[in-house]
Amino acid sequence: MSVASIDAVLPEDEDTVTFADLGLPEPVVRKLAQNGVTIPFPIQAATIPDALQGKDILGRGRTGSGKTLSFGLPLLTGLAGARTERKRPRGVILTPTRELAMQVSDALQPYGDVLGLKLKVVCGGTSMANQITALERGVDILVATPGRLRDLIGRGSCSLQDVEVAILDEADQMSDLGFMPEVTELMDQLPEGGQRMLFSATMEKEIDTLVRRYLVTPVVHEVDAAQGAVTTMSHHVLVVKPRDKAPVTSAIASRKGRTIIFVRTQLGADRVAEQLREGGVGADALHGGMTQGARTRTMADFKDGKVNVLVATDVAARGIHVDNIDLVLNVDPAGDHKDYLHRSGRTARAGLSGTVVSLALPHQRRQIFRLMEDAGVDASRHIIGRGDVFDEEVTRITGARSLTEVQADSTANAAKQAEREAAKLSRQLERAQQRAAELREESERLTARAARERGDDPEVAVAEASAALTAEVEEAVQRELRREQRREEREQRDREQRDQREQRDQRRDGKRDDRNERGGDRDRRDGGRPAYNRGRERDRNGDRDRPRDRGEGRPSYNRERRDGDRGGFRRDDRRPASSYGRDTRSHDDRRPYGRRDDHRTGGRSFDRRADKPRWKRNG
Structure with missing residues (x-):
């Protein structure tokens, strides 16, 4: 060919x-x-x-x-x-x-x-x-x-x-x-x-x-061969500690603009998206475990700008094309250089500029830089902590914002929405009041005409009807106010009960933690050994633990073993362990069931039914 x-x-x-x-x-x-x-x-x-x-x-x-x-x-x-x-x-x-x-x-x-x-x-x-x-x-x-x-x-x-x-x-x-x-x-x-x-x-x-x-x-x-770097795309690696990974992710995801976050697993995508939503960031997850309808809705929301952050896995993210994505954040490292290039390809499309940021734990630095070397890209490295993410250079690269700033924007947006709703309700109130005035005028006109037809004074009839209507309206308003007050009292009572339950749970959890802590301290006696290991001692060769009996250095369940018997371990000298607790003594040696009238003296047992003492071991 x-x-x-x-x-x-x-x-x-x-x-x-x-x-x-x-x-x-x-x-x-x-x-x-x-x-x-x-x-x-x-x-x-x-x-x-x-x-x-x-x-x-x-x-x-x-x-x-x-x-x-x-x-x-x-x-x-x-x-x-x-x-x-x-x-x-x-x-x-x-x-x-x-x-x-x-x-x-x-x-x-x-x-x-x-x-x-x-x-x-x-x-x-x-x-x-x-x-x-x-x-x-x-x-x-x-x-x-x-x-x-x-x-x-x-x-x-x-x-x-x-x-x-x-x-x-x-x-x-x-x-x-x-x-x-x-x-x-x-x-x-x-x-x-x-x-x-x-x-x-x-x-x-x-x-x-x-x-x-x-x-x-x-x-x-x-x-634009796969091994070549795109001139309009910049690559950066942020080395973070494990405890700082989630805060740094939230700070970067809080940026303005569209962002795609890549993770390794479906559970990771759901978890990161939920954490971002709890922090006030509009985020959705996209992975192969979702139904096609859910995946289509998620993509539509992301394209329409209803959410600014998409948390995706490699399988679900391949082939995604959304305009104006200017940042790709790799929370988990890509599997190989091809996956890294596919992830990076979500930004800097059609000649536009874009940024690719990868989070690396200290032990992942060598792996990630080798991956980028195979991909043919040159990435800058930044070692940051939780506070360093707002460094001027890192902020310029990632557009990271603090959680307080995000919450402030979210509160401002909520205030704007509330103002719009208030204005809408005000317009509805004005229309309702105008409609009520028109209906009242029509009612007075009809009442006056009905009074003239009856031969009564129209002004008196109108005044009486107006007074009755005003009283009814006032009574209805008072009923609604009382109903609203009872509802508020019930909600306040429910909140107080819920707070009391939470306080009780916190006190109970605190006491449990204190008991566990004190128990842990007690269990650390005898050279720091836990309580469950207190009755064990090291074997002479030091390779394994074995039970230690009180006094004789033999297991308590093997107090006496008769050579030549085949009954296994014995609890005493009369009943073998294989009897499973069954009394194997002769009928003459058995004590009558339920009778406790034996007189023991120095190991001798006297039976009232016999004149002579009968010697036997106390079992």
Whole structure:
């Protein structure tokens, strides 16, 4: 297999190159201009012309370099104007994660609508019935994760026999997530002669195998290689002590602007997000353990600015694209340099600037700097404590704010909200008072007319009705005031009872702690040995503990052992341990049940029923 390599470099007059110059149809160019996209990125300017000619493409570039439009626009252009059969899409885009699939679909859907093409996202965590229904009606392009697409094919709801263009997006992430068996199984079902495009940030062994197996004379375009540092991105390492990690995280997360925090586990994401919310920071967690609906709502809130901080794991964070993310905070170190690059790629996208900050415990410094060396980035190091996070340099880098400042902003926002609600209630009160005055006038007019019809004095009738109405209103107001007072008294009583219970619990916990502390001091007698080890002594060889008996140095449960007996340990000289407490003496030797009238004298027992003393051992 031969590979044609073309550098993705724009000509010197790159400002004059537009999407129309690349050969895209006029409706697509017009829609791009409406969306504010007029100048193509380097990877787009290099890839689109070759893709429009139907060549196989191998694209290498960091995340956020504009690869979606690089393969998406030629795909839409090539499939426009033809008819798609039921269950037989003509284009397939494979992505490693649900979020990336939805992101790709959202990015391409406006241009698909212009060209009259239907796109459908096929991924886990969403309704399979809806996906089957869409395929029954006909879908031009599937944006799918490998697992769900394989399930649909296995059910007979989809076929890849008509696929003309197949695209693998973020192939290296598919390899990391273990999707290569599913990918190869799907690629083997594609018909021969179609166009194939593969985009990856790195070229691993498995990726190279895919290229050699499925791409025919691919044209290689490489922009912003994964090992290169992005000039608009700065990297910093903050060395913190374990006890300072949580406060430093809260201070940095309290900054103004959008921030993504990466952690290692799902429980860690939930815990950090909850801690930030308790501190007054708007934060949500995003990880693979959430339902797709919850993940979609979380991403929507983050994109809309309802929350400023997103706490995510590596699996859930891959493929996330949100504009204006200017800080990535690694609370837990990345697994390897590729994960670090994927995390860092959430910021400094589309030529914007961004900052990547990693928290490192003292024992993690060497690991993190080796990871960054493998990633090809140069990071500055700052050793800080809880108070040093507000140092001028660190504050400039991270935008950290104190908890008091965050609480002040939160209180100010709450005050603004309360003022808005008060103004709203004031307007409602004015309207209600105006309405009440109008109704009172109408009531007086009708009362006067009714009095004239009866032959009574209208003024007297109106005065009496007004006085009665005023009395009723006053009585209703007094009832409401009394009801409100009783409610306040009940709430105050409940608060006092709750405070009393908390005080009792605190006193009880304090007494328990004092007892534990005193007990711990008592237990530390005899050379600091705990109480549970007081009856044990070191063996002569010093290797293990053994029980120590009082006096004889033998276990208390083995006070006497008769050689030659097979009954095991004995509690006395008459009953073997194997009897489990059963009296094995003869009937003549047994004492009558329940009678305590034996007279013992010096080991002799006299029975009242016998004239002669009967000698026996006291058992």
